[in-house]
Amino acid sequence: MYRGREGQWAFVFHRMSGVALALFLLLHVIDISLVMLGPDGPFDAFLVFYHNWPFRVGLIAVIAGVVYHGLNGLRIILMDFTSWGVRFQKPMWYGVLGLTTLIGIPVLWKIVPEILGVA
Amino acid sequence: MASAGARAQRPRTFADARAMASSSSELGWWVFMRISGLLLVPLAFGHLWANNMAFNAGEIDFAYVAGRLAQPSVKILDSFLLLFAMLHGVNGLRYSIEDYVKRPGRRFVWKMVLFTVAGIVFVLGVMTLWAFSFEEMGDAMRALGAE
Ligand code: HEM
Ligand code: HEM
Numbered sequence: 001m002y003r004g005r006e007g008q009w010a011f012v013f014h015r016m017s018g019v020a021l022a023l024f025l026l027l028h029v030i031d032i033s034l035v036m037l038g039p040d041g042p043f044d045a046f047l048v049f050y051h052n053w054p055f056r057v058g059l060i061a062v063i064a065g066v067v068y069h070g071l072n073g074l075r076i077i078l079m080d081f082t083s084w085g086v087r088f089q090k091p092m093w094y095g096v097l098g099l100t101t102l103i104g105i106p107v108l109w110k111i112v113p114e115i116l117g118v119a
Numbered sequence: 120m121a122s123a124g125a126r127a128q129r130p131r132t133f134a135d136a137r138a139m140a141s142s143s144s145e146l147g148w149w150v151f152m153r154i155s156g157l158l159l160v161p162l163a164f165g166h167l168w169a170n171n172m173a174f175n176a177g178e179i180d181f182a183y184v185a186g187r188l189a190q191p192s193v194k195i196l197d198s199f200l201l202l203f204a205m206l207h208g209v210n211g212l213r214y215s216i217e218d219y220v221k222r223p224g225r226r227f228v229w230k231m232v233l234f235t236v237a238g239i240v241f242v243l244g245v246m247t248l249w250a251f252s253f254e255e256m257g258d259a260m261r262a263l264g265a266e
Contacts, residue, residue: 015215018208018211019211019212019215021208022208022209022211022212025204025205025208026236026237026240029201029240029241029243029244029247030240030243032184032244032247033243033244033246033247035181035184035185035188035247036246036247037261039181039182039185041181043180043181043184044180044181047179047180047181051177051178051179056176056177059171059176063167063171066163066164066167067164070156070159070160070163070164073156073159073160074156074157074160076153076156077153077156077157079132080132080133080136080153081132081133081153086132106172107171107172110171110172111171111176114175114176114177115177
């Protein structure tokens with residue numbers, strides 16, 4: 001399975017997206033926790049900063065990461081628990097990439113205009 | 120390429136996992152990664168849908184979050200998301216540390232830092248979702264800062 005070529009890339013992307021998401025999650029819970037400081041607290045000011053386009057683009061990357069990692073996770077689970085999973089790992093990986101791209105189209109369609117301020 | 124580096128040592132099937140697990144708790148985590156992964160598909164995808172597709176994430180502010188967290192269903196789903204994503208993510212980070220940090224002393228330090236930070240963040244997350252009303256909590260935090 002993880003012997004070079006597609007399997008190797010699938011693993012590298014899975015690990016990179018997993019680690020990035022876990023680090024994002026730690027920051028995300030901290031920033032959402034600022035709501036505890038109330039309506040006059042720092043939350044809104046902080047979010048205005050977060051609404052700058054580099055962060056919005058970052059959120060798109062987060063979404064892409066969840067979609068890829070989640071779908072590839074399902075592929076790993078199929079390889080682990082079915083008799084045919086390992087045999088079809090390569091086509092399944094292309095399926096994961098294809099589905100991730102497919103899901104990305106409406107996501108970009110909705111969010112890019114918001115970032116450009118033309119929504 | 121004959122070897123796939125770190126991952127080559129990892130089990131591939133449940134039978135492998137059982138044979139290779141260094142302890143029953145390692146096998147438990149291997150199974151947990153898969154179960155939590157399955158649960159995270161609807162939880163994480165639903166969360167992303169609600170905050171990015173059903174809403175403009177560029178307009179998230181206090182009122183929006185307060186409104187969301189006033190809904191019991193959001194509180195409950197967010198709690199499961201917090202629990203499973205934290206356990207799954209932190210255990211995944213632990214795998215990476217064990218693959219890349221080979222020196223025992225350093226490995227221990229990295230893991231302790233990870234678990235400490237994750238523990239604090241988890242408590243913060245639970246507090247945000249459940250512990251206090253925002254007003255009370257804000258007063259308490261300000262009182263702490265004002266000392
Ligand atoms: C959306 C559904 C998800 C599924 C189906 C899923 C599935 C998986 C699977 C099957 C593994 C392999 C575990 C192993 O090697 O034993 C894994 C690893 C990992 N996951 Fe997830 N996961 C999901 C979401 C997440 C989220 C939200 C995070 C971040 C908080 C995350 C972080 C990680 C990390 C850091 C690893 C370790 C990567 C590695 O060892 O290479 N995952 N995931
Ligand atoms: C990429 C765009 C994302 C946006 C715009 C976003 C937005 C939000 C918002 C507005 C809240 C407040 C409560 C709610 O509305 O549910 C929240 C809470 C939360 N989010 Fe996200 N989120 C994103 C991604 C993620 C991802 C990928 C994860 C999981 C890995 C995640 C995990 C959580 C958790 C656990 C909470 C509860 C925090 C707490 O305990 O206080 N979010 N998010």
